[in-house]
Amino acid sequence: MGDMAGPGRRGVLAFGAVVVLAACTSTAKSADGAKVRTDLEPLERRFAALGALSGAHWLGTALGTDSRMSVPGPTDVRVVGTAQLRAGAVAAIMGAPQRSFQSETPRQLPGELAEFMPKGARWVRSDSFDSEMTGGTYPGAFYLDPGTDTVYFDTTNPSVSASSGP
Structure with a gap:
């Protein structure tokens, strides 16, 4: 037997x-495509320092979910996407001398967002600006394209800005 x-x-x-x-x-x-969100309020609350946003395309996806886990626990959420800033906003952000922006291309772009990335973007990123945006409370990278005033953000568990209220 x-x-x-x-x-x-x-x-x-x-x-x-x-x-x-x-x-x-x-x-x-x-x-595919169904998960892409366009609502602005969750982004504006978390990334208040960027100012008013428009034309957002983003994903909020759970990381590290494992069906074999026997004990439920907190789930990390990756919030990644693009948004349009006010005209001239990127130049103003880059104008601060302590930020020292360098050319850098975003990595690990989700396929669902590829069509929303600006064509011919010249992305720049600054470790000090990332630290300002996250307040050191969560991991995140913010890439800016001065030519289109676009931000590409890739964050994990972004918290609501203290200045934005509850």
Whole structure:
């Protein structure tokens, strides 16, 4: 009886793996584009120092979710996307001498956001500006394109700015 259970069990496990993979693939395909958000309020509350935003396209995705975990715990959320700043806002941000912006291209761009990135952008980034934006309370990178007054942000668990109220 033990010999018969082995192959049968392996067959069931292999079939289960195929079903899980197929389910993941079909879910990913149907979710493309649907997850992209355009609401501004959550971004403006978290990134108040950028001022008024428009034309936002962003994702809020849970990181490190593992269905095998037996104890529920806090989930890290990656908030990543682009938004348009007021005309001249990027030049004003870059004008502060302590910020020392350098050319740098965003990494790990989610495929769902590729079509919303400005064509021919010349991204710049500053560690000191990132620190100002995050207040040192969460990881985040803010890339700016002076030509289009666009920001690309890639953050984890961005907290609401203290100056924006509750």
